[in-house]
Amino acid sequence: MQQVRTPPKQAVMKNFLGNWHDSMLAWLILALSIAISIIAWKISSDAITKNANLRFNAQAADIQKAILIRMDHQQVALRGGVGLLNASEHVSRQEWQNYYQSLNVDENLPGLQGFGFANFLTFDELSGYVARTRLEGFDNFEVRPAGQRRHYAAITYLEPFDRRNRRAFGYDMWSEITRRTAMQRAIDTGAAALSGMVTLVQEDGTDVQRGFLVYVPYYETNAPISTVEERRKAIKGFVYSPFRINDLMRGILGNSHRAINFKIYDGDKVEASRLLYDSTDPTSQASEDPSLTAVHRVEIQGHPWLISFSATPDFISLSEFTQPYAVGLGALIIDLLLFLTIWTISRQRRLLNELVASRTDELQMAKVRAEKSADQEILMRKRAQQVSQSLQDSNLELTRFASIVAHDLRAPLKRIECFVDVLHEDFNEQLSSEGLDVAERIKKNSSRMRSMLDSLHEYTQVGNSRIKKVRINLREIVAETVMTFRDIGYTEEMKCLVPKDLEILGDRNLIQNVLQNLIGNSIKFRGEKPLVITISGHRTDEGTLELSIEDNGIGIEPQFAGKVFEMFTRLQSEELFEGSGIGLAVCRKIVRDHDGEISVCTDKRDGTLILMKFPELEKERPRSAA
Secondary structure (H helix, E strand, O other), X not given: OOOOOOOOHHHHHHHHHHHHHHHHHHHHHHHHHHHHHHHHHHHHHHHHHHHHHHHHHHHHHHHHHHHHHHHHHHHHHHHHHHHHHHHOOOOOHHHHHHHHHHOOHHHHOOOOOOEEEEEEEEHHHHHHHHHHHHHXXXXXXOOEOOOOOOEEEEEEEEEOOOHHHHOOOOEEHHHOHHHHHHHHHXXXXXXXXXXXXXXXXXXXXXXXXXXXXXXXXXXXXXXXXXXXXXXXXHEEEEEEEEEEHHHHHHXXXXXXXXXXXXXXXXXXXXXXXXXXXXXXXOOOOOOOEEEEEEEEEEEEOOEEEEEEEEEOHHHOOHHHHHHHXXXXXXXXXXXXXXXXXXXXXXXXXXXXXXXXXXXXXXXXXXXXXXHHOHHXXXXXXXXXXXXXXXXXXXXXXXXXXXXHHHHHOHHHHHHHHHHHHHHHHHOOOOOOHHHHHHHHHHHHHHHHHHHHHHHHHHHHHOOOOOOOOEEEEHHHHHHHHHHHHHHOOOOOEEEEEOOOOOEEEEOHHHHHHHHHHHHHHHHHOOOOOOOEEEEEEEEOOOOEEEEEEEEOOOOOOHHHOOOOOOOOOOOOOOOOOOOOOOHHHHHHHHHHHOOOEEEEOOOOOOOEEEEEEEEOOOOOOOOOOO
16 A cells, blocks of 8 residues: 655645735735726716816806906997997987997897987976977877986987887886986996896886896086096986896807806895896706806996806716726726736646646655665656656646637737727717826736737747757857847947857757847846947856856846746836846746756846856867778
């Protein structure tokens, strides 16, 4: 009965810790990747919100600016009417109509209800004013409302003199407190004055709208008006315009800014009773977006308005709304693929370790049995050969599996890059700059992973095919490699100090691959000084040929000299130097397949020195003469 050897506790614990470390590394990378994906989603979401706020505030400012500009234009037109009165001893009704028509209201002042003039009268002047107006053909003209008052501001001219405005003809605006307050402010300041909210006398019960008026004072020509008292004595009337608020807003804004609703409140308080205008479509069922609101206070011609802005749900488009989710989903797909790759590699490593441990135990047991008898020794050798062959087959199968994994995982990574390209092509205008940056980072990381898989595939292929060894002159192959770099545009100084008589037996393409990798690394990891690469060769005392590649680049710390030839080992950040961490591992595999050794010289303090040793090719003896 064969005795089964129990593995030492240290080996069991080491194997357990190694497996635990690989599993935890995969899960840790997955957790970190998901965290980064969440951050990317949050950045994209915040960018959309920030962009929406900027766009909302800009459109709200545009609305407010359009209203202010329109009212400024109105004030200019009214002052033009004052200028007309000052320039004439008497302005007839026809002249007033001609001036109004010259304003081209429909194009320059859309939404204007009327352009008028009101005489400022005392009670003593009232009867003469009425009589003069009747002589103009208005036989039934009266100033209304009737009654004796100290002052009157009767509407004399009002264009266009249509059905609505005829209703206002002869109306005493001084009799109503809101209008009178604005006119008193206009008299005292000499500036245009906007009234509070009123219902215009032009309203006939059809499409009734809230309204307001703007007054510009007209003083007696050449009268002193430097003080308030002088202005009150010199006042002769008002050039004014009444406005129906809905008509005015349509004239100012048309159908623009439909994604923003706004309300205008008369005065300094947001109260329903003070609501002057509401742009909300009464037939719409959509609710407003509470995250995008603003209240602006504006003062127009001495009177305050509060404008309350709010965005509709359509303000943020569907493409903007879905962009953060697209970014998060794309990043999550990459996270899962990365986790699957690392998990698969760690699992295969664990299986390989278990297989090697199992084969090692079998070899040791075979050795013990072989020592007991010569027959057992024969059996042991035969068993050892079988185990060695099995191990080679297992290694070959593992190499094939790694090659298949590297090949098959490139397809989904390519689809991720295509997905990002679709985002660029179809949603480029909708994506914000932050969204485009996140998409570019997704594509960059996907390309980097695909490069790593390409390098892994290259590593598994080295040595798979039978090495075709021929006689190689080291000086010639070094010169060819240097010339290859010259042909593709590299101008760095490269010195070849290899004697002509150094020859080895090896595969020419593989040895050239090693030289290209090492010289390429010297160029990649260069320092601030001009780069100098020196390739030297000589015979050693041990009877081998040593080939060295030395540079004055950033160098390798001594504690990392034994690690740089391991798979996926990187000493520099990927943001500073691109690479997969597999190149030096490929070099070591090729050198070992040629019965050689490769190492980093730890005594060099400035730059990097790579040493390679190969068996020297025996020289052919000259044939003796017959």
